[in-house]
Amino acid sequence: xxxxxxxxxxKAYGDGGRTAFAALRDVxxxxxxxxxxVITGRSGCGKTTLLNVATGLATPTSxxxxxxxxxxxxxxxxxxxxLRNRTMGFVFQFPSLLxxxxxxxxxxxxxxxxxxxxxxxxxxxxxxxxxxxxxxxxGARPHELSAGQQQRVVIARALINRxxxxxxxxxxxxxxxxxxxxxxxxxxxxHAEQALTIMMVTHARQLVxxxxxxxxxxxxxxxxxxxxxxxSDPAAPA
Ligand SMILES: Nc1ncnc2c1ncn2[C@@H]1O[C@H](COP(=O)(O)OP(=O)(O)O)[C@@H](O)[C@H]1O
Ligand SMILES: [Mg+2]
Numbered sequence: 001x002x003x004x005x006x007x008x009x010x011k012a013y014g015d016g017g018r019t020a021f022a023a024l025r026d027v028x029x030x031x032x033x034x035x036x037x038v039i040t041g042r043s044g045c046g047k048t049t050l051l052n053v054a055t056g057l058a059t060p061t062s063x064x065x066x067x068x069x070x071x072x073x074x075x076x077x078x079x080x081x082x083l084r085n086r087t088m089g090f091v092f093q094f095p096s097l098l099x100x101x102x103x104x105x106x107x108x109x110x111x112x113x114x115x116x117x118x119x120x121x122x123x124x125x126x127x128x129x130x131x132x133x134x135x136x137x138x139g140a141r142p143h144e145l146s147a148g149q150q151q152r153v154v155i156a157r158a159l160i161n162r163x164x165x166x167x168x169x170x171x172x173x174x175x176x177x178x179x180x181x182x183x184x185x186x187x188x189x190x191h192a193e194q195a196l197t198i199m200m201v202t203h204a205r206q207l208v209x210x211x212x213x214x215x216x217x218x219x220x221x222x223x224x225x226x227x228x229x230x231x232s233d234p235a236a237p238a
Contacts (some may be wrong), residue, residue: 009063041217048202089158148179
């Protein structure tokens with residue numbers, strides 16, 4: 001099964017004339033269900049643009065993007081945001097938690113926006129915070145946490161909608177090395193334990209080993225690297 005498919009996708013910034021800048025050039029990409037795809041590339045190569053175009057946040061200039069079998073740029077804005085809310089969770093470089101809300105409330109927030117709050121929402125929020133190691137801090141406010149802990153809350157929040165696709169844009173780039181490894185380990189574990197496709201972009205090549213597949217971006221183009229196995233970790237569930 002293919003979770004996300006791009007065909008001939010281009011994205012130009014600017015007026016489309018001589019000053020246009022091609023951030024994506026003729027990208028063909030299939031993200032298979034249950035991949036933990038890590039896309040690396042230096043700053044400015046188009047990683048964020050690629051994620052935005054693939055998830056319906058930025059319009060491609062050419063080509064087609066298919067998510068869960070739906071061509072997302074040929075449906076209405078409302079249908080596209082509906083698909084995004086139902087199927088995707090997002091983790092960005094800087095944690096964006098609401099300062100006035102508790103961790104638990106922050107995690108539950110996406111469901112309030114989608115009007116899908118259920119009786120078990122609070123329970124699910126607690127489970128997710130537990131899963132990221134913050135089950136004992138439900139009532140804490142974001143400012144009481146370290147950056148790495150805040151990013152763990154963001155991961156929990158990204159999963160509250162039970163997405164099938166988790167998108168991560170430099171999720172650990174603002175963290176020290178040790179905390180970065182903790183965040184990546186959480187993502188790796190979530191990927192192993194849940195039926196989840198992860199697409200992560202980062203400039204940090206050392207993170208490739210956490211994924212199941214690696215692609216490299218250079219100047220708006222994407223190329224496959226030799227597929228590699230996940231690092232064997234005896235403590236990890238099979
Ligand atoms: N809104 C924009 N307008 C014009 N150029 C942009 C815009 N967003 C990004 N770019 C340019 O497109 C290229 C790719 O940007 P981006 O996707 O953010 O790269 P990355 O995430 O790999 O750092 C960069 O050269 C950047 O300057
Ligand atoms: Mg970026």
